[in-house]
Amino acid sequence: MILLIPAFEPDEKLNTLIESLQLTSNETVLVVVDDGSGPTSAEIFAYAQRQGAILVQHPVNLGKGAALKTGFSFIAENFPGHDVVTADCDGQHAAEDIYAVAREVGQKKSIVLGEREFSGKVPLRSKLGNKATALFFALSTGTWLNDTQTGLRGFPAEILPWLGKVPGERYEYELNMLLDALRNNIELQRVKIQTIYLNDNESSHFRPIRDSIRIYAPLLKFSASSLAGFAVDTVLLLIFTATFHQLLPAVVLARLGSAAVNFWINRQLVFTEGRTLPLRATVSRYALLAIVLLALNYELLTLLSSSGIPLLLGKIITEIVLFLVSFSVQKRFLFRKKSSKSSPFQHSQARHLVNTESPQGTIER
Structure with missing residues (x-):
């Protein structure tokens, strides 16, 4: 499978995740997008490359949405016809959950969401923020999702070009993606995953005021x-x-x-x-x-x-x-146009989750 991880100023949790993926034995191609982290993160990314990750770099920080779009474009160009799973770099996603989402997206033409149940010890701001976003999403679409903010998602190869056209460059991109998916008749599937927050989610780069304004605009x-x-x-x-x-x-x-x-x-x-x-x-x-x-x-x-x-x-x-x-x-x-019955899925002979040898070389941009 192709795994895409956007990263801004990651710490050792990124490398812990990469080690748990066992890239070679699972025949996983890992693409990491460095979103302008700067020299302080150089060793983290160098270690990821030594483990077999492909590194794509932004010279400056552009936002999580921009990093995901860069990754989708890179994968569509270099690994055409392959499905993509995205995960966060802060240790919130376990390897078994990532592969569970990958298996599901390989079977259905839909976006697959790794859905957390928010059980156990969850930071208050994360719990309230997700509930508020879920309510906004329900008001906007008539569909209730328990976890609209999950970064663990699976995407069929056919919709990668469409993903590049969804508006948003930062955290609002992931919510816009779900809103636009329903408008374009793309089904949303859900897979239950673990709820993991390390050190009260202190490594998150989410800015409560500025990014919330973008999401709830x-x-x-x-x-x-x-x-x-x-x-x-x-x-x-x-x-x-x-x-x-x-x-x-x-x-x-x-x-x-x-x-x-x-x-x-x-x-x-x-x-x-x-x-x-x-x-x-x-x-x-x-x-x-x-x-x-x-x-x-x-x-x-x-x-x-x-x-x-x-x-x-x-x-x-x-x-x-x-x-x-x-x-x-x-x-x-x-104030909404009637959506057409067509979807962004292309009628192609796309391959799903084809085993691909994990590359040992690196590609930098």
Whole structure:
């Protein structure tokens, strides 16, 4: 099989993993992408090469997504027709789990995910981060994955060119890959693997604030759009109340104005795919959604109030629920093109998991 490991400033855990793979006896070709680690990691990579790894290098750090794309391109060019398994360099993936994913991807034309169950001692930030990403993914696709952030994945040879076109250069790339896979009718398979975190995952280069913003950008922009709509609604309500001296027309006109602003922001800045959709059709669907949400708002608030929940708390719960519903509907249906039935799989005679002698030479770029 072909194993791809992106690495930025790795430590001895990378070499421990390579030793456990037993490259020669398992006839595994290992490609390691050095993502601009610099001279401090030179000995780590030199040892990996002595163990038979092929080293591909970025002169500067470009991000995990960029490193994976470089690896996919290199493998497609130098080992055409072979499936690829990716793993992380920080010791989170055991050799037996890597080979379990490899066996599965060799049998099916689908992306295979090594899915952790997050049992045992798991760092809090990792557990909460994965749950949040799983919720975002479910809202965006209607599919729940227990582990959207796993770096242990298997890919059929046919989709390597497609993987190079998925947007994202850093950690957001792996989530974008899953989102785009479902949109392109690529099935996601799952294989249970061990949950391994060493030293509270201190070797991770994930930047909690900056990288989280990249991953959750659509949801954050949608939140900003909702806040902008609320601000416009409030300002217009004050203006129209002072103008008409009646509440009903002021409320109606303010809501129409804020809805128009919210629609424009969502169409132009949040769900950018909606720009290419017919304006009349999206306006009609948006208006229908607004009516349905208004009715749900009343019904849910009434239900909570009748259950003895205080009005303010009921209002907060209602707004959170409808916010998530609105995001999901707009992303999945309202501002989304109908996907074609074709998939990026090419009709080729690709070989799957063909035994390949582990190279003892090195290739540097």
